[in-house]
Amino acid sequence: MDSKVKIKAEGVNFFYARSQALKDINLDIYENQVTAIIGPSGCGKSTFIRLLNRMNELLPHTNITGRISLDGRDIFEDSVDAVQIRKRVGMVFQKPNPFPKSIFENISYGIKVNGIKDKTFIEEKVEASLKKAALWQEVRDRLSDSALKLSGGQQQRLCIARCLAVESEVILFDEPCASLDPISTAKIEELITELKKDYTIVIVTHNMQQAARVSDYTAFFLMGELIEFGRTQDIFTAPKDKRTEDYITGRFG
Amino acid sequence: MKKNLIQDSGFFILFLCMLTTLIFLGLIIYFISVRGLKVISWEFLTQGPRMGMTQGGIAPAILGTVYLTLGAVLFALPLGLACAIYLCEYSPKGFTVNLIKMGINNLAGVPSVVFGLFGLAVFVKFFGFGVSILSGSLTLGIVILPLIISASQEALLAVPQSIREASLSLGATKWATIKNIVLPTALPGILTGIILSIGRAAGETAPILFTAAAFYTRGYPRSIFSEVMALPYHIYALMTEGTHPDQQTAIAYGSSLILLFLVLLISAAAIFIRQRQKNIHG
Numbered sequence: 211m212d213s214k215v216k217i218k219a220e221g222v223n224f225f226y227a228r229s230q231a232l233k234d235i236n237l238d239i240y241e242n243q244v245t246a247i248i249g250p251s252g253c254g255k256s257t258f259i260r261l262l263n264r265m266n267e268l269l270p271h272t273n274i275t276g277r278i279s280l281d282g283r284d285i286f287e288d289s290v291d292a293v294q295i296r297k298r299v300g301m302v303f304q305k306p307n308p309f310p311k312s313i314f315e316n317i318s319y320g321i322k323v324n325g326i327k328d329k330t331f332i333e334e335k336v337e338a339s340l341k342k343a344a345l346w347q348e349v350r351d352r353l354s355d356s357a358l359k360l361s362g363g364q365q366q367r368l369c370i371a372r373c374l375a376v377e378s379e380v381i382l383f384d385e386p387c388a389s390l391d392p393i394s395t396a397k398i399e400e401l402i403t404e405l406k407k408d409y410t411i412v413i414v415t416h417n418m419q420q421a422a423r424v425s426d427y428t429a430f431f432l433m434g435e436l437i438e439f440g441r442t443q444d445i446f447t448a449p450k451d452k453r454t455e456d457y458i459t460g461r462f463g
Numbered sequence: 464m465k466k467n468l469i470q471d472s473g474f475f476i477l478f479l480c481m482l483t484t485l486i487f488l489g490l491i492i493y494f495i496s497v498r499g500l501k502v503i504s505w506e507f508l509t510q511g512p513r514m515g516m517t518q519g520g521i522a523p524a525i526l527g528t529v530y531l532t533l534g535a536v537l538f539a540l541p542l543g544l545a546c547a548i549y550l551c552e553y554s555p556k557g558f559t560v561n562l563i564k565m566g567i568n569n570l571a572g573v574p575s576v577v578f579g580l581f582g583l584a585v586f587v588k589f590f591g592f593g594v595s596i597l598s599g600s601l602t603l604g605i606v607i608l609p610l611i612i613s614a615s616q617e618a619l620l621a622v623p624q625s626i627r628e629a630s631l632s633l634g635a636t637k638w639a640t641i642k643n644i645v646l647p648t649a650l651p652g653i654l655t656g657i658i659l660s661i662g663r664a665a666g667e668t669a670p671i672l673f674t675a676a677a678f679y680t681r682g683y684p685r686s687i688f689s690e691v692m693a694l695p696y697h698i699y700a701l702m703t704e705g706t707h708p709d710q711q712t713a714i715a716y717g718s719s720l721i722l723l724f725l726v727l728l729i730s731a732a733a734i735f736i737r738q739r740q741k742n743i744h745g
Contacts, residue, residue: 265632270555296634297634301632305625319633323643
């Protein structure tokens with residue numbers, strides 16, 4: 211394993227009220243690599259990545275034990291501000307969730323809430339982010355239109371651009387193509403491959419072909435446990451665990 | 464075939480109910496207009512009453528109602544909105560909050576004359592504001608407070624969790640999320656609440672009966688500590704007191720028409736603003 215560990219999960223347990231959603235998860239996420247998390251519905255994969263940007267703590271009656279570190283520093287330490295973590299670890303959600311504002315405001319929002327007021331800087335950043343998300347050509351003439359007028363695929367790329375504008379280091383994708391058509395899906399996958407030059411990427415997906423296409427590492431979750439983790443190539447061609455093999459070959463899930 | 468028949472007759476009954484409602488609305492506007500229109504003139508709108516309420520206009524009452532309604536909204540809106548934000552966004556969910564919400568709902572059910580007596584005891588007497596615009600506005604404000612709180616709460620709850628999460632995931636603080644994303648999105652709903660409460664405040668008689676309203680004032684109010692005439696109370700007084708019932712009834716209908724028109728006007732303005740907001744925010 212060649213590259214640097216960006217995020218490290220050690221003995222992570224997570225509880226919703228009394229039910230345990232994650233059991234003793236140990237997982238390394240490597241810098242500038244794409245890590246896919248696969249598994250059947252309800253296996254805890256979304257729960258897991260929502261821990262990485264401390265999103266789960268918005269829910270009542272949850273509890274976590276164990277340690278998750280970002281660049282070696284525990285993100286749940288008292289002195290660490292969740293807002294700072296979320297700035298560094300961005301997220302693209304399952305359903306496109308643009309703000310009911312203009313296309314421009316959607317992208318500039320994240321820059322502005324982080325305290326930047328310089329107008330030209332913001333304008334340049336918006337353009338650069340839209341270009342990076344392969345959306346600029348389609349929206350350059352209507353930046354002041356409502357983002358809700360865009361198609362589903364365009365909205366999802368807008369959400370990616372919004373995330374890029376805050377200059378995070380890690381981007382979490384929570385089933386980003388679940389509600390998109392194949393062409394939009396192909397565009398997003400292409401984008402993910404492009405983005406890993408600058409970002410560390412974690413993607414949760416139901417679609418095994420997608421995991422095989424875009425990821426360098428794959429983690430297979432089942433009923434809250436991490437069953438197997440390794441290079442995507444190895445997981446898909448020579449899984450060590452019988453359950454991983456069954457899932458990948460479509461025997462359940 | 465039989466299924467279709469049942470469905471069609473069902474739709475027809477629903478249609479009839481809708482039509483009945485519409486007919487009542489039409490009748491109200493028709494009767495008030497027919498009886499009220501004949502007294503309406505420039506003089507009626509711009510001058511005070513003369514000759515023991517049988518002649519002249521209702522200008523002081525119009526102005527009084529505008530002052531009282533404005534005062535009530537100015538008092539209740541910030542308080543109610545802040546309360547709704549706290550309950551929806553900040554308060555820990557559980558027993559206490561449910562108790563508070565129940566309390567607010569009950570407040571909405573309190574008969575308005577009880578609010579009138581409360582206003583008399585607290586604002587007029589205890590705080591010593593006297594029978595005045597201030598006392599009346601505060602009392603009316605409390606009457607519309609539950610309306611504003613529940614409309615705002617509903618509007619806030621209708622904001623999808625997904626866009627709050629989107630904002631937080633970009634490193635926005637909770638307050639920044641509320642201020643920049645949640646409130647603007649909820650604004651049309653909040654405005655609806657304000658529209659409803661304006662109609663309510665302008666039309667209420669009982670809460671201002673002991674706290675603000677005067678049967679007759681010479682000229683216009685000088686300050687927020689002055690008594691005022693107000694349209695609903697003026698109508699009530701015209702119909703129950705005085706010595707020239709015929710002339711007074713006509714003026715009462717004219718005043719009702721103006722009150723109706725005033726509420727419609729304010730509502731139209733609020734709807735206009737809401738529509739513009741909707742266009743901007745999708």
